[in-house]
Amino acid sequence: HLFFFLMIRRPPRSTQSRSSAASDVYKRQVHGMSICVHSSLNNVDHIQRRLGHMIDCLEAERSFFTKNNKEIEVQGESNSFIKNYHRSYFALPTRVNYVVQSLEVPHYLHEDNPKLHLLGYLMEKTTLHKEIREKGGAYGSGCVFKNDGILSMYSYRDPNTIETYSAFELAVKNILNKNFSEEDLTEAKLSLFSRLDTPKPPQDQGLSQFLINLSDDNRELYRGRLIGVKKDDIINACQQYLIPKLKQQETSQVIFGSQEVNLIDLAEKGWKIDRPIENLGEQQEEEQQQ
Secondary structure (H helix, E strand, O other): OEEEEEEOOOOOOOOOOHHHOOOOEEEEEEOOEEEEEEOOHHHHHHHHHHHHHHHHHHHHHOOOEEEEOOEEEEOOOOOOOOOOOOEEEEEEOOOOEEEEEEEEOOOOOOOOHHHHHHHHHHHHHHHHHHHHHHHOOOOEEEEEEEOOOEEEEEEEEEOOOOOHHHHHHHHHHHHHOOOOOHHHHHHHHHHHHHHHOOOOOHHHOOHHHHHHOOOHHHHHHHHHHHHOOOHHHHHHHHHHHHHHHHHOOOOEEEEEEEOOOOHHHHHHOOOEEEOHHHHHHHHHHHHHHO
8 A cells, every 4th residue: 555644834923723733634435545634624615625636646646546436546556465474684894782582463443452551551561671771781672562463572782692582581481480470561651651651742642543443532541441450460461472473483573783793503593693784785886876
């Protein structure tokens, strides 16, 4: 799909009516394309005309766009999504490393999502900080949970490379072994609630519903589920969603790291080595020769 965003100038800050604020979103959908516009309601008619003109231009300039009953159809071969897992090392002229491991978990709207969100926070606070930053010497570490269903453990400015993955594994094991307290769980809930209640800038309001169909009712449902999570729920979620992915190696591991490490050894261990800076230099030389 093609996503096209138009950001229109905000109305004056003196605007009092919520219905006319910049957070109002106009959405027009066509086959294969979604368009999101932030604007005041007074501009909707004008925007509709401009979008119609843009679609007419797309039809005129691009042969693979065709209009049928005022709808756009994209013709051509199917470009279906194929799930792949990566183990890539990007060698860079740097002395520190950036290490990440990501895996797929249920979407924000799934009933188990709050359990996994809390799980990520607990792994970060009980294990990752201690093992990666305090013991490993990295500048920082953490666990990020995205609304689209991706959980990522990471470190940055890390003197270690693949050794950091042992800390990721330990974080999961500590959850399974119940190495966190009820107090830790309560702190995690309070932290997540503070994030949920953080005011959003006008230009971001409405985007969640546009991108992942996340409404205010969904948020309230999520909050209710978050409050009810128990310690055993965290452990069960870890067993159900994380352990199978790790055992079957259905995760992606990526390191942006120093080019001074033993790259041959990494390649022998199954890592795909890429040298983006070196490749960029070669491309520039070829362009200059042409």
